[in-house]
Amino acid sequence: METKGKNRKVAGRGMTVTLEMKKRIRSLRHSANLNIDSLADKSEVSERTLKKIESPKSRQKRFDEDVLMKIAKALNISFDELSGKQRQYKQEDNSVHFEFLAEQFREIDRMLLPLIRDHRHAGQRLIEHAYRGLLSQCLQEREIDLEQINQGLRDPVKRNAFIEGLPRPGLTVDVSEDFDEISYKYPPNEMLTVKSPQLLWDCHCDTPSTKQNDFECPIHSQSSGEEVDRRFSNGYVLIRYRDIEFYWRSSQELWPPSVDSFYMMEAMKTDGLFTKKYDSVLDIGSGTGFLGIMTACCNPYITEITLSDWLLTPYLYGTTNWFLNRKSREHIRLKTNTALFTKGLDSLAKPYDIAICNPPYLPLLDGFDEIGLESTVAGTDLLTDIILRNKDLADRIYLQFSSLSEPEAQIAQEKAGLKLRPVGEEKLVPFRMRILWEKADYLEMLIKERGLVEKNNSRHRFWHRLQTYVIE
Structure with a gap:
């Protein structure tokens, strides 16, 4: 029988559940696509007890070890893994554990994000110094060595x-090759198909306009829409395109390959990128590694790929996605670079043959500083940095950016004394960013000053133009 307060008795062997362990259990449950109710059924532990175990505000700190063992068994992990006794990202055999690294990197990234998203009120050099210091400190505190991880994965x-x-x-x-159909599949044999999609996740249900509600959502109008939504938003997802697979999970730190990426692939293919003899490719702001990995897989001459990003979550997923698709491409060398903007690429013996980048494009307008702190696609710093440093990075650079950031790109072109050449078709695509729906003043500014298009007679209210360019 349970009693309230500090004198609560716990049957059997009691164990203190730390805040870190609570986070781990919640993260593992999400990874397994389980809600509290389904985990309760699977583990035969009451929902009430599970909620107390996961809640950081619960007054009960100690729980029966037998209960925790049931939870570990339901999550298909050992008790030591659940309790955190296997704290190392390596075991004695030097193997690397994805789930542990994902949790640690997510924590580090969330400390880095507010530091560097908007640095207009501090010099770039100061921010870079602070970034390097914080990143190094966080890795040392967790005894994580990126080079040792890379070395382990070479075996x-x-x-x-x-x-x-x-x-x-x-x-x-x-995703179909021409981006004209997307199928969402989940066990045992369920499938939801969207014809003629406009986005990878083509839902307009949360658009802030009553007029958009008159249109049927191609996802939630189907019987399995809510279940697909839950799985897409909370669990691990495998995205397949042209027989190449990309592992992803929704988070603030990592966006999936978007409609931008698929259109950029189409533009680069039109420009002959996949048939010309190029040896090396650099993907800047690589995220899941989609653009760099697709290029390495589609161009038979590539022998070296470098994925560069400033957060650790993209480093982990990009590396994972390369090894998922390496198969018959073992002759291709993978390099990774974790640094702010294009730092860390300064010591190149020679420029890459090809560099590819689909950089953030939300302009940081005066009076809207908070935008930079709330979104990883805010700021045009990477875009301008690449244009200005183009000769140091690659012989040929493919850039795609939005019409919303054209003024910054134009200024950088003038400073660099070059002209970007458009390749492929300009695309008008939906502009769907939930964090901006409550920022009517910012959206109004984008409409008036940056060419954001507003349509009241379509499923998606806001639209912007995307264009791929080449610097040669």
Whole structure:
């Protein structure tokens, strides 16, 4: 019988559940696509007890070890993993654990984000120094060495164990080559298909306009829409395009391959990128690694790929996605670079043959500083940095950016003394960013000053133009 307050008795062997352990259990539950109710059924632990175990505000700190063992068994992990006794990202055999690294990197990234998203009130050099210091400190405190991780993944046995140990995706998203159909599949044999999609996640339900409500959502109008939404938003997802697979999970730190990426691939293909003899490719702001990995897989001459990003979550997913797709491409060398903007690429013996970037494009307008702190797609610093440093980075650079950031791109072109050449068609695509729906003044400014298009007679209210360019 349970009693309230500090004298609560716990049957059997009691164990203190720390705040870190609570976070771990919640993260593992989400990874397994389980809600509290389903985990209760699977573990035979009451919902009430599970809520107390996960809640950081619960007054009960100690729980029966037998209960925790049931939870570990339901999550298909050992008790030591659940309790955090296996704290190392490596075991004695030097194997690397994805789930542990994902949790640690997410924590570090959330400390880095507010530091560097808007640095207009501090010099760039000061921000870069602070970034390097904080990143190094966070890694040292957690005893994580990125080079040791990279070295471990070079071993075929350890690399295969790493890939085989990935959490099973709860949803597979198949994107057709021409981006004219998307199928969302989940166990056992369920499938939801969207014809002629306008976005990878083509839902307009949260658009702030009553007129958009008159249109039927191609996802939520279907019987399995809510379940697909839950899996897409909360669990691990496998996105497949042209037989290449990309592992992803929704988070503030990592966006999935978007409609921008698919259109950029189309433009680069039109420009002949996949048939010309290029040896090396650099993906700047790589995220999931989609653009760099697709280029390495589609161009048979590539022998070296470098994925560069300033957060650790993209480093982890980009590396994972490369090894998921390496297969018959073992002759291609993978390099990674974790640094702000294009730093860390300064010591290149020679420029890359190709550099690719689909940079953030939300302009940081006066009076709207908070935008830079709330979104990883805010700020045009990477865009301008690449234009200004183009000769140091690659012989040929492909850039795609929005009409919203054209003024910044134009200024950078003038400073660099060059002219960007458009390739492929300009695309008018939906502009769907939930964090901006409550910022009517900012949206109004984008409409008046940056060419954001407002349509009241379509499913998506706001639209912007995307264009791929080349610097040669």
